Amino acid sequence: MVCTDPDDPSAPRGFALDSADAPARLALSGRHWFSRYALIFELDDEGPDRTRIRAQSWGEFPGLHGRLYRALVIGSGGHRVVVRRLLRQIADAA
Numbered sequence: 001m002v003c004t005d006p007d008d009p010s011a012p013r014g015f016a017l018d019s020a021d022a023p024a025r026l027a028l029s030g031r032h033w034f035s036r037y038a039l040i041f042e043l044d045d046e047g048p049d050r051t052r053i054r055a056q057s058w059g060e061f062p063g064l065h066g067r068l069y070r071a072l073v074i075g076s077g078g079h080r081v082v083v084r085r086l087l088r089q090i091a092d093a094a
Contacts, residue, residue: 024044036059
């Protein structure tokens with residue numbers, strides 16, 4: 001759902017598959033002018049028809065432009081909203 005074929009134009013922009021350890025872990029990474037980042041999903045089997053998913057988000061924001069970008073994305077709370085929405089979409093699709 002999150003990462004498909006990177007050559008597919010409908011795939012999420014900015015992320016590439018870093019590693020996958022099915023069915024427990026999926027790691028994505030990416031970069032652009034102002035940051036380098038990773039998004040890691042870990043899945044825990046919690047019994048029949050039940051899985052807990054955790055998301056870790058990591059980022060580096062080098063230089064002045066990176067610090068300004070970080071203030072806009074992280075400081076505004078926008079990143080938290082986007083990650084929570086993504087987790088809700090995954091839950092709804094499950």
